[in-house]
Amino acid sequence: MAKQISRRRFINQSAKAGMAVTAAVITGNRLFAGANVQSGGVFTGFDQTPLPYAYNALEPFIDALTMEIHYSKHAAAYATNLKDAAKAEAVDMSKPLEDVFGKISKYSAKLRNNGGGHYNHELFWKSMKKDGGGQPAGKLLSAINQSFNNFDTFKTQFADAGKNRFGSGWAWLYADKDKQLKIGSTPNQDNPLMDLCEIKGMPMLGLDVWEHAYYLKYQNKRADYINAWWNTINWEFVQKRFESL
Ligand SMILES: [Fe+2]
Incomplete structure (x- = not known):
């Protein structure tokens, strides 16, 4: 650890x-x-x-x-x-x-x-663990519901950010300066903390959509990898991270 x-x-x-x-x-x-x-x-x-x-x-x-x-x-x-x-x-x-x-x-x-x-x-x-997945709780879930209406809509929008990232990069759930949760993506290894990044905030959860993250098992099927990845998430970790803002 x-x-x-x-x-x-x-x-x-x-x-x-x-x-x-x-x-x-x-x-x-x-x-x-x-x-x-x-x-x-x-x-x-x-x-x-x-x-x-x-x-x-x-x-x-x-x-x-x-x-x-x-x-x-x-x-x-x-x-x-x-x-x-x-x-x-x-x-x-x-x-x-x-x-x-x-x-x-x-x-x-x-x-x-x-x-x-x-x-x-x-x-x-x-942000991943054995026997992960499920749903967040507490303030994180409330904030997700506030920003995206409900957890399923959040998942759809986040998955789309990963699927639609052209080439290599990351999908992000991040908190902006007002602690509002937002979804975005970045190319290559950029992240929302970088001063030159189009989206700005503190990363809460990031999804690696470089091919090296999934190609052996999923080949070109990035969407399948993203669908499976939800089952690995350590929501307790993300919740603590958000609640410490
Ligand atoms: Fe990676």
């Missing part, structure tokens, strides 16, 4: 250590200049964190080989290349990655692509 420490404790530890700390996940609230929204209470470090379940945990919806290649090859490479770029461009890796996205337009394409790739996948892994 990802290591979670409080922001105050993180700051204390950082001060005591007197050195850069690449915390895996840091919890707390913080204002992001780029997105102009409060965070989802989860901050992302530059290192890849352990997958919180086995490669086969999401079977039959996402197969073990896809998970293994996706996590240990694709996502691992994003983390490695992100750190290479961050070193080359003097990015302070003791700070959350989210801080960088608000000014990502000032950095290289390598940092943008691999920073987004790392962040998006870290969120993606955590």
